[in-house]
Amino acid sequence: MGKNNVSLRGKNILGLESFSPEEISLVLETAQEMKNIIHRDIKKVPTLRGKSVVNLFYEPSTRTRTSFELAGKYLGADVINMTASTSSVVKGESLRDTLLTIEAMGVDAIIMRHKAEGAAEYATKVVEPVILNAGDGAHAHPTQGLLDLFTIMQYKKKFQGLKAVILGDVLHSRVARSDIWGMRKMGMEVHLAGPKTLMPRFLFEEPGIYIHDRIEEALENADVINCLRIQLERQKAGLFPSTREYARIFGLNDARLALAKKDVLVMHPGPMNKGLEISPYVAYGAHSAIQEQVQNGVAIRMALLILVLTGGKNIEANS
């Protein structure tokens, strides 16, 4: 049991919409303890010994899959990776049957990445093990949303009143949607900017969100910037005229960064298109927390696995 009797034991991690601020705080506090473990020489605690976790990935991923795998292993769980391209999925097995098969093998948690919005929630209706959503289409990427919050807390020591700016392809971004939920719940102001063709048309109806036509306008006095990845296919779909023009008018560069607060924090969920949505000088510059985000991702995923599988008691038990 965590503070204020908040517990995430057995909770499916589908999106941040269903998280309370207290639950988010519990995850962030636990992640801080986890980060200490990552910094040890021997990065291993036995808390999840005897637990088995499956990484079920229907889409390619470097950061999320690897960090979930390491998170499980640092905690002593057995972690199996399943990718759609090397499983019965290529023989046409349905998601229901794949999930039932994994469940029948006795796993405790399934981490799922899928291109269909709602796939993780669907899984919770089909099988008993805890489901952790590692990204479902453009809907949600809650672990990314939490690691973004963790990174903000690390540098800013608070959330309340901070101005966050999310730049770029909000339309196709599950990261943006999880940030929008998470940041607002923690009291941040969320500003969005990018080409209107990459902005959901009716998002303005959602309270607590400010949408800008020009990114300069959004960046003024920003405390935190999250620069989203631009998928190159979007240009072919006619959503913006050229990568050159995108970089020139919507790219995050030093000149635009200067509009933000002096201590602004720059994040990017990766993988980056340097020179397109973000200039390499910004990506590797003094304000960038992009590498830190990756390490924080492991800590957040460790925290979630512990919290949903054990409730978070006795993290160092048996060590």
Add this chain to the structure above:
Amino acid sequence: MKQILKGGRVINPANHFDEICDVLIEDGKISRIGCDIEDAGADIIDVSNKIVTPGLIDMHVHFREPGQEAKEDFISGSCAAAAGGYTTVAAMPNTTPVVDTAAIVRSLQRRAEECSCVHIEIIGALTKGQKGEELAEVGDMTEAGAVAFSDDGHFVKKAKVLLNGFDYLRTFDKVIINHDEEPSLVEDGLMNEGHKSAMLGMKGRPTVAEDIAVARDIMLAEYADARVHVAHISSAKAVDIVRQAKKRGVRVTAEATPQHLTLTDECVNLYDTSTKINPPLRAQRDVDALLAGIKDGTIDAIATDHSPHAEEEKDKEYCYAPSGFPGLETALGVLLTELYHTGKLTIQEIISKMTYEPAKILGLEAGSLEAGKAADITVIDPELTWTVDEKDFYTRGTHSPFVGRIFKGKAIITMVDGEVVMKDGKIIC
């Protein structure tokens, strides 16, 4: 054989008749409608406190024959129709193969004759293979008995092809029924484009896709002085476009579905594919506009767009599931509960748009109660409370968004050509 439906409230929209009286049925035909009919040789069916209407007509169903029998066939479909109070349905041609020749029309008519407990009318494809390129043999199909033509499920992309259809069909006086969504605006779209789709990250199908499609079709029909029918209208603007066209004398008609009249995109959730339909469930302002359109006559008919799919097809990730759900067995319950008992529509309005009006659009004999006409009659208990349970469905389709709902009002007798084919929800033929 004689039967008397005794003491019911008889509603006949064709002549605005609405009285408590009896209906005498003789040899499959209505022989008299009047007060206190006595006939010693007749079976008496007591229908006091019930509503007696012309057999319901659904001008938009997908019965999936030929070729898609895992979803539905004429037996399961016609039983679902009878269970819902329908005596006549018109089946859409988006089957495998597509119904685009007179030979297929005739074979389906024979099949209906053999196995269906209700009348199944056949709608032919407007274009060969519903590909939108060349007109199908609509003249031949008309002579075989096709009641209308449609590429339903697909928008007729080429304006010239549709104009050819309008011009050519003048000879045969048949209506073209259009599925109006401009394809480039709805590509991969899963639900209404709105606040909800924005927050869920689901690709949207904007109302403007329907609006410009309806507008184009109306302009073409007006230019050709031809008849056009807008299938499952769902957008507020599209309703207004039809309204303005009717005022100018364009020969346009429109239908709305029970789902578009009562549900919004707010009921879409990510794990249940039952709400995935095309056009999608819209916003409340659209629902309100549809209701206003029903009220002022802009929308002529209520049709279900009964679109059953096999369980394994619907039990999928939202984006992979096919669109549509079965509507025949829930339509009357939805309409009576949500629109009649709430006072939004009168019973006469509802019945007219489920009988007389669709018959007029398709040129059917059915749709009214009249001495000499076939005894296609539905008896409705407007007060009967029931719970929608998938297990009770006759349709093969599953995943209706109405499952679990408690409705007030249901058809309790369906009579086709004087024969009771459904009683108290059970098919008896």
